[in-house]
Amino acid sequence: MVSEDPPWPELGQLVSLIVQQRTSTRAELARITGLARSTISQRVEDLLELGVLVESGEGPSSGGRRPTLLALNPAAGVVLAADFGATHARLAMATLSGQPEVERAVEIDIADGAAYLLAWLVDTFHEMLEERDRSAEDVRAVGIGVPGTVDFATGTVLWIMPGWDGTVVPEVLSKHFDVPIIVDNDVNVMCLGEYWSRGLADEKVMFVKVGTGIGCGVVTDGQVHRGANGAAGDIGHIRVMVPHDVLCLCGNSNCLEAVASGAALVRQLAAEGLDVRHAIDVVRMCQAGDARALRLVRVAGQRIGEVLASIVNFYNPSRIILGGALAGLEDNLLAGIRAVVYERALPLATRHLTIETTALGDRSAVLGATILGVHGALTPETISNWVRKRSVLS
Amino acid sequence: MVSEDPPWPELGQLVSLIVQQRTSTRAELARITGLARSTISQRVEDLLELGVLVESGEGPSSGGRRPTLLALNPAAGVVLAADFGATHARLAMATLSGQPEVERAVEIDIADGAAYLLAWLVDTFHEMLEERDRSAEDVRAVGIGVPGTVDFATGTVLWIMPGWDGTVVPEVLSKHFDVPIIVDNDVNVMCLGEYWSRGLADEKVMFVKVGTGIGCGVVTDGQVHRGANGAAGDIGHIRVMVPHDVLCLCGNSNCLEAVASGAALVRQLAAEGLDVRHAIDVVRMCQAGDARALRLVRVAGQRIGEVLASIVNFYNPSRIILGGALAGLEDNLLAGIRAVVYERALPLATRHLTIETTALGDRSAVLGATILGVHGALTPETISNWVRKRSVLS
Numbered sequence: 082m083v084s085e086d087p088p089w090p091e092l093g094q095l096v097s098l099i100v101q102q103r104t105s106t107r108a109e110l111a112r113i114t115g116l117a118r119s120t121i122s123q124r125v126e127d128l129l130e131l132g133v134l135v136e137s138g139e140g141p142s143s144g145g146r147r148p149t150l151l152a153l154n155p156a157a158g159v160v161l162a163a164d165f166g167a168t169h170a171r172l173a174m175a176t177l178s179g180q181p182e183v184e185r186a187v188e189i190d191i192a193d194g195a196a197y198l199l200a201w202l203v204d205t206f207h208e209m210l211e212e213r214d215r216s217a218e219d220v221r222a223v224g225i226g227v228p229g230t231v232d233f234a235t236g237t238v239l240w241i242m243p244g245w246d247g248t249v250v251p252e253v254l255s256k257h258f259d260v261p262i263i264v265d266n267d268v269n270v271m272c273l274g275e276y277w278s279r280g281l282a283d284e285k286v287m288f289v290k291v292g293t294g295i296g297c298g299v300v301t302d303g304q305v306h307r308g309a310n311g312a313a314g315d316i317g318h319i320r321v322m323v324p325h326d327v328l329c330l331c332g333n334s335n336c337l338e339a340v341a342s343g344a345a346l347v348r349q350l351a352a353e354g355l356d357v358r359h360a361i362d363v364v365r366m367c368q369a370g371d372a373r374a375l376r377l378v379r380v381a382g383q384r385i386g387e388v389l390a391s392i393v394n395f396y397n398p399s400r401i402i403l404g405g406a407l408a409g410l411e412d413n414l415l416a417g418i419r420a421v422v423y424e425r426a427l428p429l430a431t432r433h434l435t436i437e438t439t440a441l442g443d444r445s446a447v448l449g450a451t452i453l454g455v456h457g458a459l460t461p462e463t464i465s466n467w468v469r470k471r472s473v474l475s
Numbered sequence: 476m477v478s479e480d481p482p483w484p485e486l487g488q489l490v491s492l493i494v495q496q497r498t499s500t501r502a503e504l505a506r507i508t509g510l511a512r513s514t515i516s517q518r519v520e521d522l523l524e525l526g527v528l529v530e531s532g533e534g535p536s537s538g539g540r541r542p543t544l545l546a547l548n549p550a551a552g553v554v555l556a557a558d559f560g561a562t563h564a565r566l567a568m569a570t571l572s573g574q575p576e577v578e579r580a581v582e583i584d585i586a587d588g589a590a591y592l593l594a595w596l597v598d599t600f601h602e603m604l605e606e607r608d609r610s611a612e613d614v615r616a617v618g619i620g621v622p623g624t625v626d627f628a629t630g631t632v633l634w635i636m637p638g639w640d641g642t643v644v645p646e647v648l649s650k651h652f653d654v655p656i657i658v659d660n661d662v663n664v665m666c667l668g669e670y671w672s673r674g675l676a677d678e679k680v681m682f683v684k685v686g687t688g689i690g691c692g693v694v695t696d697g698q699v700h701r702g703a704n705g706a707a708g709d710i711g712h713i714r715v716m717v718p719h720d721v722l723c724l725c726g727n728s729n730c731l732e733a734v735a736s737g738a739a740l741v742r743q744l745a746a747e748g749l750d751v752r753h754a755i756d757v758v759r760m761c762q763a764g765d766a767r768a769l770r771l772v773r774v775a776g777q778r779i780g781e782v783l784a785s786i787v788n789f790y791n792p793s794r795i796i797l798g799g800a801l802a803g804l805e806d807n808l809l810a811g812i813r814a815v816v817y818e819r820a821l822p823l824a825t826r827h828l829t830i831e832t833t834a835l836g837d838r839s840a841v842l843g844a845t846i847l848g849v850h851g852a853l854t855p856e857t858i859s860n861w862v863r864k865r866s867v868l869s
Contacts, residue, residue, distance in 0.1 A: 230823065239823075285703045297789070306695075308791020309679045312824040319785040320819060322716055333819060388785070391713040395691070395786055397702020425714060425727060429624065429633075430706035 091116075093465030095124055096133060099151050100459045106140055106148040125151065131471045133157050133464075153177060153459075158221040158467065160454035161206050161258070164270065164446035165198070165227045167191045167293060171447040172202070174209045177221060179277070179455045183209045184447065191228060194244025195253070203257045221467060222261045223254060224453030226270035226446045233311050236264035260467075261457035267446055268314060269305045272298030274449030275402050275441060284399040287392070288445070289316070291385065291414065292405035293343045293360055299396070316392065317342065321384045337388050341381035343406055349377050360406040367410050378410055382417020389418060389436075390425035397430045404439040411438055485510075487859030489518055490527060493545050494853045500534055500542040519545065525865045527551050527858075547571060547853075552615040552861065554848035555600050555652070558664065558840035559592070559621045561585045561687060565841040566596070568603045571615060573671070573849045577603045578841065585622060588638025589647070597651045615861060616655045617648060618847030620664035620840045627705050630658035654861075655851035661840055662708060663699045666692030668843030669796050669835060678793040681786070682839070683710070685779065685808065686799035687737045687754055693790070710786065711736065715778045731782050735775035737800055743771050754800040761804050772804055776811020783812060783830075784819035791824045798833040805832055 094114065098104050104113055111121045128134040137152040155176045162173040168190065174183040185205065189198060206223075210216060227250075229241030236251040251262035265273075272288035275281065282303065289297045295317040299306040306313050317338035318331050329339035339345055343360025350357045350366070353373060357363060366374035389401060401422075407414055419436050426434075439445055457463060488508065492498050498507060505515045522528040531546040549570045556567040562584065568577040579599065583592060600617075604610060621644075623635030630645040645656035659667075666682035669675065676697065683691045689711040693700040700707050711732035712725050723733035733739055737754025744751045744760070747767060751757060760768035783795060795816075801808055813830050820828075833839055851857060 301700075306790075308824065309793035310791055310823055310827060312821060313789065313791040315788045315791075315821055315824065316785075318821055319788050320781065331821070387714065391710075391782070391785055392789055394709045394713050395707065396700070396790070397704055397707040397709075399703035427706060427709055427712055427725070429704050430702065430709065433704060 092124055092128060092133075092468050093461035093463070095121075096128060096153065096464045096468070097459065097461040099134065100153050100464075105137075105150045105152060107151070108148060110151075127472075128468070131468060133468055133471065155180075158219050158458065159210070159215060160451055160458055161209075161220055161223045162447055162450035162454050163202055163206075163223075163225045164267065164450050165189070165191060165225070166267065166446075167228055169443075170198075170202075171443065172205055172209065173447050173451055174206075174213065174215070175451045175454070177455060177458060179448075179451050181448075181451065183212055184444075185209065186443070192242060192244065195238065195248040195250070196244075199248075199250065199253045203254065206258075217258055218470075220258045220260055221458035222263065222454040222463065223258055224270070224450040224455075224457065225250060225262070225264045226267045226450045226453075227264060228267045231264050231266050231311070233265055233307060236262060238264075261460075261463055263453045263457045265305070265450075265453060266296075266298075268296045268298035269307070270298075270449030270453060271404055271439075271445040272300045272402075272449065273305060273452050274445035274447070275439065276300040276303070277452045278441060278445075278448045281400065285397070287396075287398045287401045288439075289385070289389065289401060289403050290405035291342065291381075291403065291407040295338045295342045295385070295405075299398070316388055319388045319391075321387055323384075337384060341384040346374075346377050346381060346407075350374060364407060364409060367413060375413055378407070378413040379417045381407075382414040383421050385414070386418040386421025387425065390422045393422055393426040393430050393434065399433060400435045400437070402437055402439050404445060408438050486518055486522060486527075486862050487855035487857070489515075490522060490547065490858045490862070491853065491855040493528065494547050494858075499531075499544040499546060501545070502542055504545075521866075522862070525862060527862055527865065549574075552613050552852065553604075553609060554845055554852055555603075555614055555617045556841055556844035556848050557596055557600075557617075557619045558661065558844050559583070559585060559619070560661065560840075561622055563837075564592075564596075565837065566599060566603065567841045567845055568600075568607065568609070569845045569848070571849060571852060573842075573845050575842075575845065577606055578838075579603065580837070586636065586638065589632065589642040589644070590638075593642075593644065593647045597648065600652075611652055612864075614652045614654055615852035616657065616848040616857065617652055618664070618844040618849075618851065619644060619656070619658045620661045620844045620847075621658060622661045625658050625660050625705070627659055627701055630656060632658075655854075655857055657847045657851045659699070659844075659847060660690075660692075662690045662692035663701070664692075664843030664847060665798055665833075665839040666694045666796075666843065667699060667846050668839035668841070669833065670694040670697070671846045672835060672839075672842045675794065679791070681790070681792045681795045682833075683779070683783065683795060683797050684799035685736065685775075685797065685801045689732045689736045689779070689799075693792070710782055713782045713785075715781055717778075731778060735778040740768075740771050740775060740801075744768060758801060758803060761807060769807055772801070772807040773811045775801075776808040777815050779808070780812040780815025781819065784816045787816055787820040787824050787828065793827060794829045794831070796831055796833050798839060802832050 107121050111118045134151050135154040137150045139147040140150045160175045164171045170187050170189045172185045173181045175181045230239040238245045238248045250264045254262045268290050276286050285301045287299050297314045297316050318336040320335050321337050326334045327339045328334050329336035346363045347357050501515050505512045528545050529548040531544045533541040534544045554569045558565045564581050564583045566579045567575045569575045624633040632639045632642045644658045648656045662684050670680050679695045681693050691708045691710050712730040714729050715731050717729050720728045721733045722728050723730035740757045741751050
């Protein structure tokens, strides 16, 4: 039986210390927290009984009996994750250690709006849970990436399009999943996904998405750099040099996005009388060896390279990862970017700089959204809350 | 008498907890460290006897007797700091809380080289110590800012000029002061000085120096952003748009520094047949209302503004502080910068952005170097070392 009225924040702290791998034995928990050994033993018994922790073998002896190691029970719950793009969504259900158990990729239309798509998301999440004999009670947190600007603190969509803007995503979803719901923009979650899934913990990573638009995410020391107003990474509206002025949707002219994004390439090719509508059409033309498309993509690469060279001088990242619909055009886009960055940025800043195409393909965003969820699920506060609920239910 | 063979790392940890203001009572020290109350009492007695800690009044009672508060003894040592510019140096001797006790501003010539200037520095530091009846034994750390590129980890000068390059500054100075010697470039220490002296702890601060050259430092969450290779902040070599190509000393063309720095303005005015040699001559001409100088400074401001607009979009700082020889030209340089940044950067990123001239004048660098020293002096390792020495001496 769970001890009467255990102090929940304290339980959260204990689990949190184990999750952060700062300890895995009762003796160390006592030492770190300063709580009496007998108190720790009682609390750990509670957590074992509740299925939050499991015993996971024995550690090395430090003189006496070999200590029993404690670990988070990976079966103690799941994290749900979603990556919304303009025309696709990728969903995942993952363990608390971030291992995806179920993944789904679905065609959507972001213009269907938040009300419709979030209702669809809830239904699909429920299907995925049922598929593994789980229920909403097993969900510890939800992580979501959306293709637009988000107020991270509240999860409010600031700018995607009408039908989304102003939506407080956690408000909608918490009716169905009463857990932390964390929302961020797509490039931030893509960068997080690369950083954590590929073990880039010692690196300063930039993820540059070149799709219909252009944006970037920055992760250093495990954290997304969001800037003072959550506006960081908006490289699509940096001015570049072009022979003739091009008006951007933002009202300024000659923004990188207006001259080098998928949308800009489509416009340039359409102006030459070609039947292209989406960034993917440009990719297909390049793959078919169309000289006009190849030339435009190469010039776009150079312009993106100019902007990245400036940012390399200023920020000195160790790795730039290219993603988005156009990222596959390695011989043209990536080559153009590399040439300009290595020519224009300072040698000290490029000596160990890697510029590469994503190795995770379409999955970086959903993996990053999963990480958002895992982080949200494993704060001491969240752990305290679900341990409390679990105790009431048991 | 100090207890026999006290565990030095542990003493360092205790002092460090007090310095970080995580606690100021014996009971809290016991709770946080998990050490027995009696052990803590003995260690604290040792530290009081050694003059490392002082008792600083009584705290609120939590039921029983009011606890005695502990604090670092501000008289327990000093920090030395130096800011080297091209033609000046500013030195300081400060308390462990960063309060300057002695400051000196001296004309120098950086071209005299490291051997000469570091020997001069040691002599002058000794004079400053004697002035306050201190000796080299009282010094806990030295912080130094230099006008060039530094390998922060080792304190090696990578690039100032011949006579400096390759100098491992800590190696030279540690013969005289056997304490942590921390060396960084001038813009980083200027940014640190503004951040800490002006209480900007919640801000993301950029310090942009416009003098003979152009560079910037970035401080977020109390830390300088150095980038993957310590090359971050080099905005002087970002390419800008100019009607005619200008070759930069770096070998590229149209770098910001080549068209908008003090040196560039001097060159432009000299090309018009005027007798100008230094950035300060340009300032004097502007102050005298010379239309040619004013026009060139305004154009330089716009070009600096273009680069900063890009960086505001990417990094989203909350404050940009302008310093360096040309920073005083508020009506022209600052106005030009502001106009372009507010026009070109995204509204979300500029809504709460402050762009201002330094309020610390010539002192930001020496205050920042002092902070470098204070941080170096108050690590658990450093504290352990000086407590150990103090014990041997007492």
